[in-house]
Amino acid sequence: MLIFKTQNELVSHLNSVSNTATSIGFVPTMGALHQGHLSLLKEALQNNSLVVISIFVNPTQFNNPEDLAKYPRTLTSDIEKIKTVSDKIIVYAPSVDDIYEGKTISQHFDFDGLENQMEGKFRPGHFDGVGTIVKRLFEIVQPTNAYFGEKDFQQLQIVKKMVQKTKLPVTVLGCPIFREPNGLAMSxxxxxxxxxxxxxxxxxxxxxxxxxxxxxxxxxxxxxxxxxxxxxxxxxxxxxxxxxxxxxxxxxxxxxxxxxxxxxxxxxxxxxxxxxxxxxxx
Structure with missing residues (x-):
């Protein structure tokens, strides 16, 4: 399994295999992986010749510093879980500096009002943070297809709108919610x-x-x-x-x-x- 900590190393590798990779499937995550994440990887593997997963706790989408501090960071166990799906999946686990290059701030987006409902009302600036990191990751990985869980349905619609407005050449796909035996959505x-x-x-x-x-x-x-x-x-x-x-x-x-x-x-x-x-x- 290939694990990259910097975008330069990842991009260099992706360029080296560009002749053989007919499509790239991408699963962006914040780690602490569960079966829902793994289901996205399986979907990506079925429909792409190469699959990349990112593991990055994005600071700009947290409006609560305590929530950011307590967010689980479990890279070692995450990698073990990814291996149960396939050892051919590429992992991108960057630092904040590698992603933001010293400027940890959000870009401002107009999502045609999608950002003003529900999560947007209670988490000011959240979707600017989401749009910023997803756009940045899409620019680095340059995927053909990107996979998101429908539990974060508003986020899914936001990402689709961002892709539409920025004209990034990626297809954004929503996948069904994975639930625990009692029905609780996996998170x-x-x-x-x-x-x-x-x-x-x-x-x-x-x-x-x-x-x-x-x-x-x-x-x-x-x-x-x-x-x-x-x-x-x-x-x-x-x-x-x-x-x-x-x-x-x-x-x-x-x-x-x-x-x-x-x-x-x-x-x-x-x-x-x-x-x-x-x-x-x-």
């Missing part, structure tokens, strides 16, 4: 939960499944009120937001339209650990 942040909290957090997906059923007969506002009341019964849980939105624009659903696709989005704090999830309602 690197789950590692910070106690076993009890992890079990209790099953209520997040159960609530989304309930939302899927309720939305067939009830309005968006009625469903939201039910979800809010549900979480009032869980003292260790703090509902940050719940929103039913148009998949394309991410604008809140005010009145249902048969021509639109809707999705429910949720963010919950479990004793200071922030978890997000989403489900299609069509």
């Amino acid at each position: 690197s942040r789950n590692e910070r939960l106690s076993e009890k909290e992890r079990n209790e957090a099953a209520i997040i997906f159960k609530t989304l499944l309930q939302t899927q059923k309720l939305f067939k007969t009830k309005s968006s506002n009625e469903v939201t009120q039910i979800v809010v009341k549900t979480f009032e019964n869980y003292k260790n849980f703090e509902l940050e937001y719940f929103q039913i939105a148009d998949e394309a624009t991410l604008l809140p659903c005010i009145r249902k339209s048969k021509t639109k696709k809707y999705r429910a989005f949720i963010a919950v704090f479990v004793n200071n650990v922030r978890l997000i999830d989403t489900i299609s309602l069509n």
